[in-house]
Amino acid sequence: RKEVEQDPGPFNVPEGATVAFNCTYSNSASQSFFWYRQDCRKEPKLLMSVYSSGNEDGRFTAQLNRASQYISLLIRDSKLSDSATYLCVVPNSGYSTLTFGKGTMLLVSP
Amino acid sequence: DTGVSQDPRHKITKRGQNVTFRCDPISEHNRLYWYRQTLGQGPEFLTYFQNEAQLEKSRLLSDRFSAERPKGSFSTLEIQRTEQGDSAMYLCASSLRSSSHTGELFFGEGSRLTVL
Numbered sequence: 001r002k003e004v005e006q007d008p009g010p011f012n013v014p015e016g017a018t019v020a021f022n023c024t025y026s027n028s029a030s031q032s033f034f035w036y037r038q039d040c041r042k043e044p045k046l047l048m049s050v051y052s053s054g055n056e057d058g059r060f061t062a063q064l065n066r067a068s069q070y071i072s073l074l075i076r077d078s079k080l081s082d083s084a085t086y087l088c089v090v091p092n093s094g095y096s097t098l099t100f101g102k103g104t105m106l107l108v109s110p
Numbered sequence: 111d112t113g114v115s116q117d118p119r120h121k122i123t124k125r126g127q128n129v130t131f132r133c134d135p136i137s138e139h140n141r142l143y144w145y146r147q148t149l150g151q152g153p154e155f156l157t158y159f160q161n162e163a164q165l166e167k168s169r170l171l172s173d174r175f176s177a178e179r180p181k182g183s184f185s186t187l188e189i190q191r192t193e194q195g196d197s198a199m200y201l202c203a204s205s206l207r208s209s210s211h212t213g214e215l216f217f218g219e220g221s222r223l224t225v226l
Contacts, residue, residue, distance in 0.1 A: 045217070096208075097210060099155065102150065102152045103151075
């Protein structure tokens with residue numbers, strides 16, 4: 001299994017929809033997980049951390065399922081401005097840096 | 111602007127030429143990272159510095175690649191004898207604390223390399 005795997009999408013949703021992305025990771029010892037957002041032709045930026053108890057920030061909710069080794073990102077009431085690529089991120093096996101997934105592209109249409 | 115800056119933003123070169131990219135991290139950040147990103151892929155780790163020490167290099171970093179951070183501030187990434195497969199966006203990032211714990215990497219806008 002790769003360190004981190006994501007469905008590349010694209011996910012095409014209308015404004016106002018709820019959409020969820022999953023990401024699987026291979027290192028069962030990982031303690032920290034993150035979601036980054038990358039707009040087209042821009043640099044990645046940290047969106048939110050994923051805690052064992054889950055994490056909610058406005059319309060965004062991140063969840064962790066340790067038993068199945070996946071994390072999820074839920075976006076409620078999608079906005080046009082949510083259109084971006086969402087990157088699942090976990091520490092590398094040596095905990096020295098971060099390993100990025102390939103990203104899931106989200107396209108929100110009017 | 112006190113963010114991470116990279117130069118040049120775009121570089122077109124012929125196969126076999128050498129190229130060098132520069133990264134100026136956020137001033138108080140002691141950790142500096144180089145990643146490479148190609149179309150449809152996430153950023154792939156290349157190498158990492160803590161202050162001036164290069165602590166880790168990826169298997170992706172072939173002998174043609176060399177990175178330095180001589181005074182623990184700016185860094186350079188040099189690619190010798192470029193190949194078409196080197197065409198990518200080269201991203202620099204910096205952090206104050208261990209990114210694996212905080213998740214915080216502050217990326218520059220990248221240097222796009224096109225090898226003809």
